[in-house]
Amino acid sequence: MTSDLLVIGGGVVGLIAARELARAGARVTLVDAAQNAGSTTNAGSLHVQMQSRFIRLYPEHARNAERALPCYRQAAECWDRLEAGLGPIHLVRKGGLMLAESAGQMAFLEEKSRREEAKGLDVALLDRAELDRVAPWIGSQIVGAELCRDEGSLNPLLANRLLTKACADLGVISIIDRIDELTVTSDHVSARGLHGRYRAGEAVVAAAWGSGALVRAFGVDIPTAPEPLHMNITEACEQRIDHLVQHAERSLTLKQFGTGQIVIGGGWPADDHGTDAVPGVRADSLVGNVALAARLAPAIGTLRILRTWAGMNTTADGSSIIGRLPGAERIIMAVPGDAGYTLAPLVAQMAACIVLDRDPPADPAPFSPARFAA
Amino acid sequence: MTEITFTFNGTGIAASGGESLAAALTAAGRREFRVTAGGKPRGMFCGIGVCQDCLVTVDGTPNRRACMTGAVDGMAVETQPAFPGLCLDAEVPDIPRARILTPDVLVIGGGAGGLSATIAARRAGAEVVTLDERTVPGGQYYKQSADGSLLDAQQAEGAALLADARACGAEVIGGVEIWGAFDGPLILAESGGSALIVRPRAVIVATGAYERPIIAPGWTLPGVMTTGAAQTLWRSYRTLPGRRIVVCGSGPLNLQVALELAEGGAEIALVAEAAPSPFLHPLRGARCSIHGPALAWKGLAMLCGLRWRRVPVRNGLRLAAVEQSAGGLSATFRRMDGGTCTVRADAVCMNAGFEPQNEILRLLGVRMTYDPAVGHLRCDRSETLETSVSGIFAVGDCAGLGGAPAACAEGRIAGCAAAERSGHAEGRDVAADRRALRRHRRFQNALWQLHDVSPTPLDSLPGDTILCRCEEVTVADALAGYAVTPGHLGTLKRATRIGMGHCQGRYCGPAAARLIAEHTGEALTDRSFFAPRVPVKPVTINAILSFEEALRGDE
Known part of the structure; x- marks a missing residue:
């Protein structure tokens, strides 16, 4: 099959990239393995402030993440524009709260908020009294919080469905296949799948944790790795929790969808069962994650957990990977560095601009895959 | 039996101690228990804790299943709104200590198969713990009455089995909701808000089945329920689901329950069986009576009983729609010739076969094969009823429909094998059970030829x-x-x-x-269905707190 452009990966990045390219008039083929994708299991947090989990687990990546902070803010704004174009995706940007349970945690948030403010983020520190006004559901041990007004959440089920439909309406051809090899000649890219071969002028690789393996043959060693993370969702209750909630020291995200359901996650580990099986949920993660939420928000204690699953995050070096592949310029990488759902529209639009030779919304130089070339 | 009173939306409702809220409310003519996000009323549908459509708010706590919650004197029960409120000044509750059990054999489900397995494994010398979801175990076939009284031989047989299971030294615990099953095996359950953590050497899963509904316009209306739900109301609580009742779908349960409700004083307006009359297929009927003369006789006796009570039993009728009318429900059926007929009733009972409750088996990674004859997954099992996962056994309908007599035989076989696996080789000879099992399976095959549980496309x-x-x-x-x-x-x-x-x-x-x-x-195939997920049944956040200390892992 031949087309102008090939997009590998039908997650949120691939969908947005395919939509951008098709809107510019290109004939686009989107190939997705339909298995263990990140965005089809993502819970739709829009992260802007630095996640304490990230700083703790990947201290070596923290500098990259801090440098990229303005991108997170810009990406959240991209979602505003996407919703305007796509239709309702339950996008809420009432801000994110990072809760502190001790003076030490509060001091950490003070230092963090200073650094974030310097990067242009809209942040503030709230004491208990201020917190009671905006989040009356918190536990009595909470002393304060950092509020980042740029944060929020959306319903990824709605967004993915609208994006899929938009791509179909624009004539994007969607194929379910797993690409296992890319080859580049002087005038085209060829992708070998389990069911067929796909030829195009250029290819966008938006395959999250599978991206590194696809381009390793070109001498570029991108260390993308799957990170299965535990997620929980409750049954519906009255709308009370406006913010994306995190903890200053421990792994937690908590938010309420437009459906009234509360989603609890934040990076507790799940078991990777390989490419062809869904990741397995761990009892200790489930119990630890939900118990932490119950202590921070005792008001949700009488709700029931309806379902748990593992989402797939992708880790590399803390920074996004966007741009033409050195030595194989017909391949364009589009891999968010962390918080893939948040960064997706910015990463996808930057990659699409590179393909279309337009001015990208941000300078792609710091994100070039050249940093991984041998 | 103690008489108690609780309130429903402020109005007093009389009940007997041990009665479920759903039964007491039904007896009082109340059918609407919750309101959906779309503003529609819902009531009891499955009656066995599966559908979650009977949710009510009890003493301010939302999401309690009326069918599984016992009425208590002074309780304040309210209609559950679509979006229950949060209690903003709630504190983290006192956390009861988790109970950790490490039996040789864990039996999940206290029905025909589970109780038989319990007795066999315990008599072979194994230490056995048996968990059941209902306060009074017995399962859906033996449905025990809440007050301990015995309605008939079927209930008496169940009571005797339950008494045997308790007397033989197994620990049989009722009112336990299993919500987690993990490799190990590690089973997590909740009992009255306390954590139960079980790490057994072998597991016998005997979780039974739930009823396949007829998906048709109006199947969500209050008053429309599964035939089994109506049977639970009657057998466990001596409550009729309504005065005038329609029973429809396909299979022997519909005939049995129609007769029981008629004997209990209900007017059965119609029993509609989707399959053509068995008298049009005398060979199939004959096969049933060869493979299971006693059960075939029982079936014939039920038909005669219905005829004697002038209950119209009509073959070749499929439910087309249920509508709410001024005086109750009206159910419209389509005949095989395309014509329709409409019957008015207070309650419409439906059963169109069964779906196995195989969530725990699937979570534990047990291999399944789709069986087109019954339209659901069957668990792959060895001759000792061990699954593809070592140490995990499956008996009864959870492994694929087989009926209660087969479940009993399977329970005895698996009970011995599971005990042997944990080092107790004193098991009895199961040759007779194997012969019985083969006979029961031949009967089941013949029986379902007489019915039509094929779903409407x-x-x-x-x-x-x-x-x-x-x-x-x-x-x-x-x-x-x-x-x-x-x-x-x-x-x-x-x-x-x-x-x-x-x-x-x-x-x-x-x-x-x-x-x-x-x-x-x-x-x-197995992968055509939803991926298995914990929790097996919804579990409250506060209940999960009580597992924290025992299961602390890395963050």
Whole structure:
């Protein structure tokens, strides 16, 4: 099959990239393995402030993440524009709260908020009294919080469905296949799948944790790795929790969808069962994650957990990977560095601009895959 | 039996101690228990804790199943709104200590198969713990009465089995909700808000089945319930689901329950069986009586009993729709010649076969094969009824429909084998059980030839028919969602929210899996159904807190 452009990966990045390219008039083929994708299991947090989990687990990546902070803010704004174009995706940007349970945690948030403010983020520190006004559901041990007004959440089920439909309406051809090899000649890219071969002028690789393996043959060693993370969702209750909630020291995200359901996650580990099986949920993660939420928000204690699953995050070096592949310029990488759902529209639009030779919304130089070339 | 009073939306309701809220409310003529997000009333549907449509708010705590919650004197019960309020000044409750059990054999389910397995494993010398969801174990076949009285031989047989299981030294615990099953095996359960953590050497899963509904317009109306729900009301609580009742679908349970309700004083307006008359297929009937003369006789006696009571039993009738009318419900049926007839009733009972409760087996990674004859997954098992996962046994209907007598034989075989696996080789000879099992299976094969549990193709239903009860997804929504993301149940779920609600996809999931198979032409397999997920049943956040200390892992 031949087309102008090939997009590998039908997650949120691939969908947005395919939509951008098709809107510019290109004939686009989107190939997705339909298995263990990140965005089809993502819970739709829009992260802007630095996640304490990230700083703790990947201290070596923290500098990259801090440098990229303005991108997170810009990406959240991209979602505003996407919703305007796509239709309702339950996008809420009432801000994110990072809760502190001790003076030490509060001091950490003070230092963090200073650094974030310097990067242009809209942040503030709230004491208990201020917190009671905006989040009356918190536990009595909470002393304060950092509020980042740029944060929020959306319903990824709605967004993915609208994006899929938009791509179909624009004539994007969607194929379910797993690409296992890319080859580049002087005038085209060829992708070998389990069911067929796909030829195009250029290819966008938006395959999250599978991206590194696809381009390793070109001498570029991108260390993308799957990170299965535990997620929980409750049954519906009255709308009370406006913010994306995190903890200053421990792994937690908590938010309420437009459906009234509360989603609890934040990076507790799940078991990777390989490419062809869904990741397995761990009892200790489930119990630890939900118990932490119950202590921070005792008001949700009488709700029931309806379902748990593992989402797939992708880790590399803390920074996004966007741009033409050195030595194989017909391949364009589009891999968010962390918080893939948040960064997706910015990463996808930057990659699409590179393909279309337009001015990208941000300078792609710091994100070039050249940093991984041998 | 103590007489008690509780309130429903402020009005006093009389009940007996031990009675479920659903039974007491039904007896008082109250059928609407909760309101959906779409503003529609819902009531009791399955009666066995599966569908979650009977949720009520009890003393300010939302999401309590009326069918599984016992009425207590002074309780304040309220209609459950779609979005219950949060108690903002709530504190973290006192956390009861988790109980950790490490028996040789854990039996999950205290029905015909589970109790038989319990007795066999314990008598072989194994230390056995048996957990059951209901306060009074016995399962759906033996349905025990809440007050201990015995209605008939079937209930007496169950009571004797339960007494044996307790007397033989096994620990039989009722009122336990199992919500987690992990490799190990590690089983997590909740009992009255306390944690139960079980790390057994062998597990016998005997979780039975739930009823396959007839998905048709109006199947979500209060007063429409499964035949088993009506049977639970009558057998466990001596409450009739209504004065005038219609029973429909296919299979012997419908005949049995129609007769029981008629004997209990209800007017059975119609028993509608989808299959043509058995007298048109004398060979099939003859096969039944060869393989199971006693059971075939029982079936014939039920038909005679119904005829004697002038209950109209009509073959070749399929439910087309239920509508709410001024005086109750009106059920419309389609005849095989295309004509229709309409019957008015207070309650419409439906059973169109069974779906195995195989969630725990699937979570533990047990291999399954689709059986087109019954339209659901069967568990692959060895001769000792061990599954593809070492140390995990499956008995009874959870492994694929087989009926209670087969479940008993399977329980005895697996009980001995599981005890042997944990070092107790004193098991009895199971040769007779194996012979009995073969006979029961031949009978079941012949029996289902007389009935027709083939589901109505979803494409032939009106587009506004509710497919997913919980999320109120219609057939048209599902078909539109399928058009956007074809080929896979998981993507259909994410595109339409089908299966994302309280019942965790138990009613719409099998129907949607069939829809996709019809469209893709691919054979159904284990992967055609929703991926198994914990919790097996919804579990409260506060209950999960009590597992924290015992299961602390890395963050």
